[in-house]
Amino acid sequence: MIEDIVDLELPVAERLVIRRNRLQNPSQSSAIKSEGIKRPPRIAVVTGVHGDELEGQYVCALIAQKIQAEFGRLRGIVDIYPAVNPLGIDAIERSIPYLELDMNRYFAGEQERNDSYIAHLTDLVTESLVGADLVIDIHASNIYLREIPQIRMDRNTAERLLPLARMMNVDFIWIHEAITVLKSTLAHTLNARNTPTLVVEMGVGMRITPVFCHDLVQGIFRVMTHLGIWDDPEPPPVKTPIECNEGEVSYINSPAAGLFLPDVEHWIGVEQGELLGRIVQPLTGEVVSEIRSPGAGTVFTLREYPVVMEGSLLARVFTAAPERTP
Amino acid sequence: MKTELLYRLASMSREDYQIQGYRFGSGIPRVAIVAGMRGSEAQGLYVAAKLVQYLKENEQAIASGSEILVIPSVNPYSLNTVRRLWPLDHTDINRMFPGYAQGETTQRIAAAVMAAVQDYELGVNLTSTPHPGKHVVHARIHRLGTDSVQTAEAFGLPFVHEHEANPQETGSLNYNWQIWNTRAVSLAGGRGFEIDEDQVLELFHGVLRFLVVHGVLPNSAVPGEAGSSQSRPSRVVQDKDICVVPTPRAGIFSTRCRPGDLVQAGEVLAEILDPHLGEVRSEICSPIAGTAFYVYRAPLVYEKMIAFMIV
Numbered sequence: 009m010i011e012d013i014v015d016l017e018l019p020v021a022e023r024l025v026i027r028r029n030r031l032q033n034p035s036q037s038s039a040i041k042s043e044g045i046k047r048p049p050r051i052a053v054v055t056g057v058h059g060d061e062l063e064g065q066y067v068c069a070l071i072a073q074k075i076q077a078e079f080g081r082l083r084g085i086v087d088i089y090p091a092v093n094p095l096g097i098d099a100i101e102r103s104i105p106y107l108e109l110d111m112n113r114y115f116a117g118e119q120e121r122n123d124s125y126i127a128h129l130t131d132l133v134t135e136s137l138v139g140a141d142l143v144i145d146i147h148a149s150n151i152y153l154r155e156i157p158q159i160r161m162d163r164n165t166a167e168r169l170l171p172l173a174r175m176m177n178v179d180f181i182w183i184h185e186a187i188t189v190l191k192s193t194l195a196h197t198l199n200a201r202n203t204p205t206l207v208v209e210m211g212v213g214m215r216i217t218p219v220f221c222h223d224l225v226q227g228i229f230r231v232m233t234h235l236g237i238w239d240d241p242e243p244p245p246v247k248t249p250i251e252c253n254e255g256e257v258s259y260i261n262s263p264a265a266g267l268f269l270p271d272v273e274h275w276i277g278v279e280q281g282e283l284l285g286r287i288v289q290p291l292t293g294e295v296v297s298e299i300r301s302p303g304a305g306t307v308f309t310l311r312e313y314p315v316v317m318e319g320s321l322l323a324r325v326f327t328a329a330p331e332r333t334p
Numbered sequence: 335m336k337t338e339l340l341y342r343l344a345s346m347s348r349e350d351y352q353i354q355g356y357r358f359g360s361g362i363p364r365v366a367i368v369a370g371m372r373g374s375e376a377q378g379l380y381v382a383a384k385l386v387q388y389l390k391e392n393e394q395a396i397a398s399g400s401e402i403l404v405i406p407s408v409n410p411y412s413l414n415t416v417r418r419l420w421p422l423d424h425t426d427i428n429r430m431f432p433g434y435a436q437g438e439t440t441q442r443i444a445a446a447v448m449a450a451v452q453d454y455e456l457g458v459n460l461t462s463t464p465h466p467g468k469h470v471v472h473a474r475i476h477r478l479g480t481d482s483v484q485t486a487e488a489f490g491l492p493f494v495h496e497h498e499a500n501p502q503e504t505g506s507l508n509y510n511w512q513i514w515n516t517r518a519v520s521l522a523g524g525r526g527f528e529i530d531e532d533q534v535l536e537l538f539h540g541v542l543r544f545l546v547v548h549g550v551l552p553n554s555a556v557p558g559e560a561g562s563s564q565s566r567p568s569r570v571v572q573d574k575d576i577c578v579v580p581t582p583r584a585g586i587f588s589t590r591c592r593p594g595d596l597v598q599a600g601e602v603l604a605e606i607l608d609p610h611l612g613e614v615r616s617e618i619c620s621p622i623a624g625t626a627f628y629v630y631r632a633p634l635v636y637e638k639m640i641a642f643m644i645v
């Protein structure tokens with residue numbers, strides 16, 4: 009059932025509509041009711057808060073296809089929200105077009121927000137999600153950086169979220185310290201309202217990486233089985249993710265301006281001092297800098313957009329190697 | 335006047351990014367004035383340029399042992415491409431404070447600005463809001479210190495807006511200045527990407543008055559009314575005092591109301607027109623009597639945008 013969560017008037021012959029597709033098997037739901045259970049379990053897959061991120065679009069399509077193909081296995085409710093920022097997706101803009109504001113900084117209800125219509129959108133989306141057994145907010149990095157499939161969480165939420173995150177078939181879980189500016193994200197707002205919400209980051213902006221999407225969908229069905237939403241007596245195994253804490257990440261920022269040409273593949277192990285890439289000046293061809301890994305580890309973030317300035321992030325390396333031979 | 339290059343960054347294709355500072359007087363760092371942090375903030379750039387011109391001509395009048403630093407444009411890259419945010423990655427320098435010298439580009443810029451201005455007793459940031467409309471000229475503060483209101487009143491502007499910082503604003507220069515014990519005030523007004531000559535003069539005179547009140551310039555150094563030692567009362571408003579009037583419908587936004595106008599309760603302030611049929615979809619009335627603090631200013635408006643703020 010397609011439902012309009014937000015329906016707002018635009019100036020000229022159009023409306024701004026945020027839709028969700030609620031997938032629910034009526035026969036199963038009535039069976040649950042007759043057994044006296046209060047409500048069916050519910051999962052929500054949310055994406056497109058940032059209009060330049062498309063990996064989640066494909067994930068939504070894959071989930072909808074699989075559920076429709078095997079409808080008899082659906083026990084609870086699956087809500088799919090592919091486009092929380094529909095105008096941004098259409099305009100290929102990360103932020104909300106016109107106001108140029110990052111929607112994922114306007115979710116918390118307690119603060120002054122810049123424009124009341126954004127508050128209206130974020131409040132309605134939030135209210136429609138509160139109470140779900142799990143919300144998965146899928147992001148696709150940005151156009152600058154490629155990310156391996158990972159779940160990020162605030163240390164304060166780790167106790168509750170880690171067991172669910174481990175089922176999601178991602179490669180990496182990054183547990184970071186609480187960050188003030190993230191208080192107004194969708195995930196923080198929902199977690200604060202007792203609705204467990206996982207943030208997935210994977211791939212790169214404006215592109216689809218099919219293998220990442222298929223892996224994540226497998227994880228989402230695994231967690232749906234765990235929550236009693238999907239009937240699968242023998243769920244396929246999921247990857248055991250690397251769990252990473254804040255001090256175990258090395259950030260490599262560019263020391264120079266130019267074109268960044270990587271010399272390594274994404275998501276590989278590197279040695280200390282290994283050449284990760286070079287910065288080249290196109291006017292002269294000069295290699296202005298060679299970028300080397302500060303330690304042994306695994307490159308989980310790698311620069312995708314070639315133009316860099318001093319400070320541009322080139323890579324993140326998970327450096328807590330389990331054992332290092334001297 | 336001493337001209338200083340405060341920061342420089344190379345770009346692959348453009349000329350180097352540079353932050354220039356202009357220093358006047360010598361001695362204790364008394365006042366730092368920062369403008370042009372976003373590409374939309376040309377009005378603040380203009381005010382800062384007038385201040386540089388004034389201080390250059392009147393440098394001998396600066397109280398002995400006092401030093402003033404003016405940075406008219408933190409962000410020439412965005413000003414020159416008429417973009418609000420940093421061109422390469424669309425980040426906002428004024429959300430990157432206190433900055434990080436080893437971090438991302440705009441964190442490095444913020445760190446360089448912070449290093450240049452953090453020891454000053456008084457800090458002024460000529461800034462803007464991201465609203466697509468026009469504000470009256472006002473001094474904006476976050477109440478962290480006890481004497482912030484008094485500092486802001488020294489400009490003699492009609493309003494002081496005492497604003498509770500939201501999570502994003504903890505990354506602003508103003509907020510971080512106060513953490514480092516600078517008494518900091520943001521001056522805002524007008525609309526992004528536009529210049530209002532009357533507001534430019536109001537802000538320019540406001541800053542001169544501020545310098546006089548704080549003993550950095552003598553009364554005699556400032557022309558006319560701005561130099562008057564008589565304090566002009568500002569009305570202090572808090573977030574809760576601002577009556578936000580949203581648009582009930584979308585369409586063509588038609589108004590003759592200007593920021594600063596006095597309005598009556600129930601007065602029709604704007605009409606929203608059907609963009610095809612020309613019919614009035616909605617009339618927007620002021621819920622209270624007061625002053626128009628902000629007026630939406632763009633041809634088309636969405637439903638539930640802020641049409642007016644009345645105080």
Ligand SMILES: [Zn+2]
Pocket residue numbers: 057058061146147148149
């Ligand atoms: Zn995102």
